[in-house]
Amino acid sequence: MLVALGTLAGGLGLFLLAVAMITDGLKMAAGNSLRGILSSSTRTTFRGLLSGFFLTSLVQSSSAVTVATIGFVNAGLLGIFQALGIVLGATVGTTMTGWLVSAVGFQFKISSFALPLIGAGMIMRLVGPSRRLGAIGEAIAGFGLFFIGIDFLRSAFEGVAASIDLAALSPDGFVGAIAFVLVGLAMTLFTQSSSAAIALTLTALTGGLISFPAAAAAVIGATVGTTSTSALAVIGATPNARRVAAGHVFINSFNALVGIALLPVIIYLYAQYPQLAPYPALTLAAFHTSFNLIGVVVQQPLMGWLSRWLSARFTNLVEQLGRPQFLDSNVMVSPVLALDAFQQELQRMAELTRAHAVAALSNEGPPGKSLNDQHDGLRMLAQAVEQAVTKLESERLSTDVARQLPLVLRIAGYIDEAVAQAHENAENDADVEFLLQTSMRDEVAAYQLEILNLIEASDPRLPDFDIAALEARYQQLRENWRLLKSRLLEAGVSGQVPVRRLNPAIDNLRIMLRVAERSTRIAARLSEFATALPILHDHGQLAETANTDLQSPPT
DSSP: OHHHHHHHHHHHHHHHHHHHHHHHHHHHHHTTHHHHHHHHSOSSHHHHHHHHHHHHHHHTOHHHHHHHHHHHHHTTSSOHHHHHHHHHHHHHHTTHHHHHIIIIITTSOHHHHHHHHHHHHHHHHHHOTTSHHHHHHHHHHHHHHHHHHHHHHHHHHHHHHTTSOGGGGSOOHHHHHHHHHHHHHHHHHHHTOHHHHHHHHHHHHHTTSSOHHHHHHHHHHHHHHTHHHHHHHTTTOOHHHHHHHHHHHHHHHHHHHHHHHHHHHHHHHHHHOGGGTTOHHHHHHHHHHHHHHHHHHHHGGGHHHHHHHHHTSSOOHHHHHHSOSSOOHHHHTSHHHHHHHHHHHHHHHHHHHHHHHHHHHHOOSSOOHHHHHHHHHHHHHHHHHHHHHHHSOGGGSOHHHHHHHHHHHHHHHHHHHHHHHHHHHHHTOHHHHHHTTSTTHHHHHHHHHHHHHHHHHOOTTSTTOOHHHHHHHHHHHHHHHHHHHHHHHHHHHTTSSOHHHHHHHHHHHHHHHHHHHHHHHHHHHHHHHHHHHHHHHHHSSOOOOOOOOOOOOOO
């Protein structure tokens, strides 16, 4: 019994090693072309389905293909809709393991072709260890080990079956078979490979350890269990990656429900047709493929709805901030309506940017998750506005409307710069915090407070807002900065402040001035934009506006 269990563990280890070699070898051989295949072959759900099917059939691991897909979604190279098509195909592609094991692994003498595959593959690996030839060789050797592992599993289960009561493991009817769904699920969770769970099930079936109804139920459980790998892969990933993982769970769970519905049918057919008895593994592979294929056919038209439903889930602060609230396809068809939407979006962005700048400049220590999320979300939002401007068909725009678009881009650019500079300040403020512990504390703190007050006053919607007064305050702030910088340098010369801490602190304080400058420019341009829009609506033309910029911060 112990020998049989040891052989079982060794066979499972060889199988998992083989799958890893096949997957890694083919991924290395494909290189960047795998990314190209996925991105260029997923324009429709059907094309994505075919891509997922062929890739999974090739690498013998739906988990590897799904995790790679999640990685591409995480990097922004694939959308949810595209990724779900690949996952659909992968659910069918993973059934090829059953066919491979049952049609080849149990029908031929393993050593007659497996050992030559291992030998040829390793020779290729030695000849070209760092080239594509070596990667292909590793995959070929993996296929050889794949069948060696199957042979060991078969021998182990035959030994186990000879020493236990098989009748005790046979489920009693349909209800009893359902219990083996959990067995298949547990095997997949344990091995993190549905291919391994299916191979274990097939070898246990052919070795006489379990009955056909139990094996059929176990492969249904393996279908659900394989989603655990993608669930683990999205820990700490982007919301889109989490949506793909949830879609994977939805798709495979639906397929499992189809399998459970068909389970009484396959059990009845296997019992009523004795000609199937000599081919239990092939019958099981056909059942595995059938319920997954039916599930995919039913779900394929639903992928658009599923992608939209998932898009509304798993949102985080970055995505909430980065998603425009006023710009959509409905307003973009009308240039004048689009300008109104741009104004509302830019006002919202400016308000969020002022709040972020105040929080970042007031922050002590490294920026926390909230500040990091605000930074990423606001910069994403600025990019979304810039992309929306480029989508307007310039040849259909009137001259007056077209003249406002550079102003929109300028405001979005100022917002992007203000957010980036405020975050840079928060990341590198240790030396300024050191200054607050020296004799320069009061002067530095007064300068910081003046900047924060100026940023908060840079709101064109304030009742007493006056752009001329705001620009005057900024110019006074520049003068105060010059005086503070001179005082800091004097403190460094006199030894009151270490020079090694002084220069980085001066750079950081200068960045604060740049944030104040950008905030003032944002307010000035928003005021200019707000003045131009009523003229456009009422008279169909825009007033000439001065195009004066503030001076750059002193160095």
